[in-house]
Amino acid sequence: MADTLSRSRDLDKLLLRPGNLVGPRFEPGAELRDDLQAFAKVLVVGAGGLGCELLKDLALTGFRNLEVIDMDRIEVTNLNRQFLFRLEDVGKPKAEVAAKRVMERISGVQIVPHFCRIEDKEIEFYNDFSIIALGLDSVEARSYINTVACSFLEYDSDDNPREETIKPMVDGGTEGFKGHARVILPGITPCFECTIWLFPPQVKFPLCTLAETPRTAAHCIEYAHLIKWDEVHGGVAFDPDNPEHMKWVYDEAVKRAELFGIPGVTYSFTQGVVKNIIPAIASTNAIISAACALETLKIATECSKTLSNYLSYNGSQGLHTEVAEFERDKDCLVCGPGIRIELDTSITLQKFMDLLEEHPKLRLSKASITHRGKNLYMQAPPVLEEMTRSNLSLSLFNLMGKLPKDVVHVNGMTIKNDQKFSCLRKLRVVFKGVDGVTDMDTAGGA
Amino acid sequence: MAEPKVKYDRQLRIWGDQGQADLEKSSICLLNCGPTGSETLKNLVLGGIGSITVVDGSKVEEGDLGNNFLVDESSLGKSKAKCVCSFLQELNDAVKAKFVEESPETLIETNPSFFSQFTLVVATQLVEYSMIKLDRICREANVILIFARSYGLTGFVRISVKEHDVIESKPEHFLDDLRLNNPWPELKRFADDIDLNVQDPVVHKHVPYVVILVKKADEWTKSHGGRLPSTREEKKEFKELLKAGMVAQDEDNYKEAIDSSFKVFAPRGISTELQQILNDSSVEVDSNSSDFWVLVAALKDFIANEGGGEVPLEGSIPDMTSSTEQYVNLQNIYHAKAEADFLVIEHLVRGILKKIGRDSNSIPRSTIKSFCKNARKLKVCRYRLIEDEFNAPNLPDLQKYLTDEDSSIAMGIYILLRAADRFAANYNSFPGQFDSAMDEDIPRLKSTAISLLNDLGCNGATLAEDLINEMCRFGAAELHAVAALVGGIASQEVIKSLGAEGC
Numbered sequence: 001m002a003d004t005l006s007r008s009r010d011l012d013k014l015l016l017r018p019g020n021l022v023g024p025r026f027e028p029g030a031e032l033r034d035d036l037q038a039f040a041k042v043l044v045v046g047a048g049g050l051g052c053e054l055l056k057d058l059a060l061t062g063f064r065n066l067e068v069i070d071m072d073r074i075e076v077t078n079l080n081r082q083f084l085f086r087l088e089d090v091g092k093p094k095a096e097v098a099a100k101r102v103m104e105r106i107s108g109v110q111i112v113p114h115f116c117r118i119e120d121k122e123i124e125f126y127n128d129f130s131i132i133a134l135g136l137d138s139v140e141a142r143s144y145i146n147t148v149a150c151s152f153l154e155y156d157s158d159d160n161p162r163e164e165t166i167k168p169m170v171d172g173g174t175e176g177f178k179g180h181a182r183v184i185l186p187g188i189t190p191c192f193e194c195t196i197w198l199f200p201p202q203v204k205f206p207l208c209t210l211a212e213t214p215r216t217a218a219h220c221i222e223y224a225h226l227i228k229w230d231e232v233h234g235g236v237a238f239d240p241d242n243p244e245h246m247k248w249v250y251d252e253a254v255k256r257a258e259l260f261g262i263p264g265v266t267y268s269f270t271q272g273v274v275k276n277i278i279p280a281i282a283s284t285n286a287i288i289s290a291a292c293a294l295e296t297l298k299i300a301t302e303c304s305k306t307l308s309n310y311l312s313y314n315g316s317q318g319l320h321t322e323v324a325e326f327e328r329d330k331d332c333l334v335c336g337p338g339i340r341i342e343l344d345t346s347i348t349l350q351k352f353m354d355l356l357e358e359h360p361k362l363r364l365s366k367a368s369i370t371h372r373g374k375n376l377y378m379q380a381p382p383v384l385e386e387m388t389r390s391n392l393s394l395s396l397f398n399l400m401g402k403l404p405k406d407v408v409h410v411n412g413m414t415i416k417n418d419q420k421f422s423c424l425r426k427l428r429v430v431f432k433g434v435d436g437v438t439d440m441d442t443a444g445g446a
Numbered sequence: 447m448a449e450p451k452v453k454y455d456r457q458l459r460i461w462g463d464q465g466q467a468d469l470e471k472s473s474i475c476l477l478n479c480g481p482t483g484s485e486t487l488k489n490l491v492l493g494g495i496g497s498i499t500v501v502d503g504s505k506v507e508e509g510d511l512g513n514n515f516l517v518d519e520s521s522l523g524k525s526k527a528k529c530v531c532s533f534l535q536e537l538n539d540a541v542k543a544k545f546v547e548e549s550p551e552t553l554i555e556t557n558p559s560f561f562s563q564f565t566l567v568v569a570t571q572l573v574e575y576s577m578i579k580l581d582r583i584c585r586e587a588n589v590i591l592i593f594a595r596s597y598g599l600t601g602f603v604r605i606s607v608k609e610h611d612v613i614e615s616k617p618e619h620f621l622d623d624l625r626l627n628n629p630w631p632e633l634k635r636f637a638d639d640i641d642l643n644v645q646d647p648v649v650h651k652h653v654p655y656v657v658i659l660v661k662k663a664d665e666w667t668k669s670h671g672g673r674l675p676s677t678r679e680e681k682k683e684f685k686e687l688l689k690a691g692m693v694a695q696d697e698d699n700y701k702e703a704i705d706s707s708f709k710v711f712a713p714r715g716i717s718t719e720l721q722q723i724l725n726d727s728s729v730e731v732d733s734n735s736s737d738f739w740v741l742v743a744a745l746k747d748f749i750a751n752e753g754g755g756e757v758p759l760e761g762s763i764p765d766m767t768s769s770t771e772q773y774v775n776l777q778n779i780y781h782a783k784a785e786a787d788f789l790v791i792e793h794l795v796r797g798i799l800k801k802i803g804r805d806s807n808s809i810p811r812s813t814i815k816s817f818c819k820n821a822r823k824l825k826v827c828r829y830r831l832i833e834d835e836f837n838a839p840n841l842p843d844l845q846k847y848l849t850d851e852d853s854s855i856a857m858g859i860y861i862l863l864r865a866a867d868r869f870a871a872n873y874n875s876f877p878g879q880f881d882s883a884m885d886e887d888i889p890r891l892k893s894t895a896i897s898l899l900n901d902l903g904c905n906g907a908t909l910a911e912d913l914i915n916e917m918c919r920f921g922a923a924e925l926h927a928v929a930a931l932v933g934g935i936a937s938q939e940v941i942k943s944l945g946a947e948g949c
Binding site: 216 | 617915931934
């Protein structure tokens with residue numbers, strides 16, 4: 001059994017020995033360890049503070065096939081926590097350097113880096129992984145990956161999730177001495193969207209306060225950033241990563257603060273307000289990533305029971321941890337069975353898109369539509385738009401291969417609280433009066 | 447070398463320049479550099495800790511490559527302390543990194559004075575016997591000690607220090623210090639000069655709520671024999687009075703006044719937590735007293751005299767609906783009062799220092815200022831000796847935690863981790879360390895745990911069989927992810943113990 005001289009000396013105790021507090025499908029043995037190494041494939045989303053830790057933790061937790069995706073390049077301010085990067089790496093793509101560093105130190109581990117935006121990948125790219133581990137710092141990016149992972153989920157005729165279509169996600173997040181780790185099993189535990197209220201909306205100052213009654217340093221900074229910049233630089237977009245732009249905003253904010261006798265405008269504070277900088281330290285990232293890596297191992301092997309389903313950690317006043325069991329939103333547009341739309345077989349793709357715009361639960365405009373990985377209509381890039389434009393006048397029923405019922409994915413813009421944002425939706429299209437079958441899902445069981 | 451201000455930007459936003467300076471002047475000693483210790487130091491080195499000394503007597507083996515990122519194939523057969531130290535140095539050249547190739551147990555036995563050179567010792571993977579010895583040494587030398595242990599899927603972090611005083615505890619939800627229940631003359635005068643019945647609707651809706659509350663509270667006390675609203679009925683009535691002052695629906699300043707009216711009802715004076723600190727015998731200062739207690743002594747004097755039962759004013763106000771001019775003026779009034787209170791405290795501090803025979807300038811102004819700002823939030827944490835905890839536990843608590851549903855697993859793990867050390871002392875290996883002995887180790891661990899419980903005074907207490915089995919399954923494995931988690935917590939505690947943030 002366990003070889004005390006081997007590299008998996010410690011991990012073997014967990015994977016090769018039977019246990020009492022384990023998952024129902026835990027099958028201890030060398031085969032489990034070997035299968036984990038050979039077949040489990042994990043995608044790490046983000047190669048920042050959490051991502052660097054996750055790659056290291058997973059590589060030392062028995063996973064050998066890893067991929068990492070990140071669009072950012074290394075900056076000096078990363079170096080206080082992103083331990084895979086050195087000063088001479090500044091400017092290089094994070095994903096590439098992170099993958100290289102971990103592979104250099106841990107033999108046998110393969111890490112494929114992807115230096116691009118998460119939206120740049122085909123949706124099917126994400127289906128290739130056993131588990132997706134998220135090390136992100138934005139609500140939007142989490143929301144996107146969550147939607148993609150949930151789009152693989154299929155339901156049977158009783159609206160129960162089909163197990164083989166569940167794409168598990170492990171998500172971590174930190175701010176200062178606080179953080180969270182959670183396990184998302186779409187269809188079983190709440191998805192990111194079910195509990196979106198966990199992320200409070202960002203504080204935005206009323207424009208009239210900025211323009212007329214500024215009181216704080218932040219008001220002066222946001223005036224310079226949101227109002228004055230456009231007045232003076234009409235047409236030139238403000239770039240928070242351009243030091244000259246930042247300096248200009250700072251100088252303007254100082255002038256305004258002096259005018260009103262408001263204290264507290266510093267360069268560092270200006271950056272913090274304009275870029276919405278979240279303070280971050282190495283230790284919290286280490287804690288949260290380690291918790292996520294452990295959960296990834298537990299999902300893959302069932303060597304212990306998984307977290308159900310949200311761990312919060314707070315080290316800022318003593319040390320407090322709590323596990324909350326959040327509940328699913330059964331009507332969730334993202335992980336729920338989907339919005340069912342009944343259509344006539346005669347409807348054209350164009351007419352279908354019009355319906356999506358009017359649908360009260362969707363209000364989807366600028367829709368790009370895919371069916372089983374095939375593009376029915378794409379808004380962009382222009383080449384694809386041109387290629388798919390002729391589909392608009394064709395019947396959706398024919399485009400979908402005359403299936404009586406199937407899922408389509410729609411990518412587009414929607415409106416929530418008067419704000420436009422891009423989203424991906426799952427629709428269950430059912431064609432009325434199609435031969436014999438009214439509900440395809442029941443066909444198998446009947 | 448990168449500009450430290452930029453490199454440390456994301457942490458300076460939490461603990462500021464002073465916190466960073468505290469880290470940079472600290473020297474840390476690590477005992478055992480397996481993954482738990484290595485990960486603890488990695489996080490501290492990245493953050494710019496002053497110096498580290500890694501103590502470990504072992505050589506890197508194949509198994510270490512599977513759980514420790516800080517060693518690699520080229521390290522095999524070499525000193526683990528040396529290899530870990532050189533990787534840590536690579537992470538941050540501003541940190542002074544040293545190593546000692548020696549077993550921590552030997553060092554504890556033969557060279558106890560070694561530890562007194564450090565600010566803080568992080569002791570990882572030590573067994574109970576060595577923990578107790580080291581704890582006595584560090585307590586004697588006034589060195590902060592943090593234990594960290596990873597064991598299978600379990601572990602612990604334990605702090606031991608005689609006393610840890612916190613000035614800047616930065617609690618998350620702490621009421622602002624507006625004194626609406628006890629306004630001082632300048633604030634009252636400022637409010638008096640503002641007319642709430644102003645005709646201009648734009649001016650009316652830009653009177654800061656602080657002014658509204660001070661004026662309305664004054665109006666109330668005049669008609670209620672000098673008392674503020676205290677009963678439920680009175681509070682409701684007071685809110686109605688506020689509401690009656692509105693001239694339009696959209697007056698945010700009045701809405702803020704109603705939402706903040708509880709600040710008028712809040713009791714005057716200091717919290718019971720602060721009173722407890724003031725009552726502590728350490729407040730009778732002499733030449734051996736720490737700066738913290740000198741400051742507390744001055745605070746006590748202030749509260750009893752100039753402060754009229756209140757601490758020095760914090761001096762900042764939250765953002766609120768207001769015209770710029772009134773807001774800035776209001777801010778200046780709070781600031782001026784805080785400055786005046788600070789000057790009184792500073793004078794008291796200088797006097798006390800002189801009286802106890804110290805240089806009256808030995809506590810810098812910035813420290814006194816920070817103390818005044820945070821006077822309401824002071825914290826004093828004291829820890830007993832590990833030996834006392836181990837030999838004389840608080841029995842009612844122990845029994846409660848063993849049986850309570852929410853804590854019985856954590857308590858079971860605590861007992862079993864200690865039983866595992868006792869087991870190791872008796873059988874020369876940890877329970878389940880070798881596959882061949884698994885079958886006999888489970889009952890052995892069980893009887894060891896039961897005898898430990900008996901020794902602690904919990905006769906007849908039992909532990910879940912599942913837990914005992916799991917503990918043997920773990921076989922003292924040090925898993926990387928568990929080590930990273932435990933080490934991460936340990937490094938947070940180090941940062942907090944060194945004064946960089948809270949407690």
